[in-house]
Amino acid sequence: MKRLRQKTNPLTQFGIVPVGFGTLADILGDYKSPQNKIASLEKEGSLVRLKKGVYLVSGDIHGQIFSRELVANHLYGPSYVSLESALAHYGLIPERVHVVRSVTAKRGKKIATLLGDFEYITVPGDYYAIGIRQQIIGKQYAWLMASPEKAICDMIVTTRGLRLQSPKAVRVWLEEDMRIDPDALSAFDTEIIGQCAACGKKKIELTHLYKLLKK
Numbered sequence: 001m002k003r004l005r006q007k008t009n010p011l012t013q014f015g016i017v018p019v020g021f022g023t024l025a026d027i028l029g030d031y032k033s034p035q036n037k038i039a040s041l042e043k044e045g046s047l048v049r050l051k052k053g054v055y056l057v058s059g060d061i062h063g064q065i066f067s068r069e070l071v072a073n074h075l076y077g078p079s080y081v082s083l084e085s086a087l088a089h090y091g092l093i094p095e096r097v098h099v100v101r102s103v104t105a106k107r108g109k110k111i112a113t114l115l116g117d118f119e120y121i122t123v124p125g126d127y128y129a130i131g132i133r134q135q136i137i138g139k140q141y142a143w144l145m146a147s148p149e150k151a152i153c154d155m156i157v158t159t160r161g162l163r164l165q166s167p168k169a170v171r172v173w174l175e176e177d178m179r180i181d182p183d184a185l186s187a188f189d190t191e192i193i194g195q196c197a198a199c200g201k202k203k204i205e206l207t208h209l210y211k212l213l214k215k
Helices: 010-014 021-027 034-044 068-075 083-089 148-158 167-177 182-187 190-198 203-214
Strands: 047-051 054-057 079-081 100-104 109-113 116-122 132-137 141-146
Touching (some): 021 034, 021 054, 047 068, 047 109, 054 068, 068 079, 068 083, 068 109, 068 116, 068 141, 079 083, 083 100, 141 148, 148 190, 148 203, 167 182, 167 203, 190 203
Parallel strands (some): 079 141
Antiparallel strands (some): 079 100, 109 116
């Protein structure tokens, strides 16, 4: 089957944004069976299935590079990229992160795709909305990610068994366990950390973090 030329292909309008089955069926409504056409496009490689009912348009059609962070926002939401994924994005930790980890106020979830694995960790709803940033890709696309301060708070809040009983213990954890450069912490917005602590989840640990960075 020959592919439509890029300039006439209706799939180009979606670019790197994941698209649902219903939307695809609408733009392919002129076909006798849009469902069969979608299956055909997937078979030929024009569409990549991320999960049931959600697809990406092939890079051969739109000529752009995929963003796993953008995909993470669309695969399961509301959610924002955080934890090690956000810290690596900001260059705060040295490790390369293979699983895109996000935070959600909904039930936790793990999703395996052809683009890689995605994990979603649950936090309380009132805590969720604090410290979220919008990241822009080429002035066309936007995805949500935790601020550096919120990503650290998310690590503390979601790591089971983590008990930090003093500002000194927090510093040791940040420098030795997380391997974060102490100089990078000086630019942190302590107001975000204070807001997170006020929500009550791991309040003791977050208060010690606030005190450490407030000095």
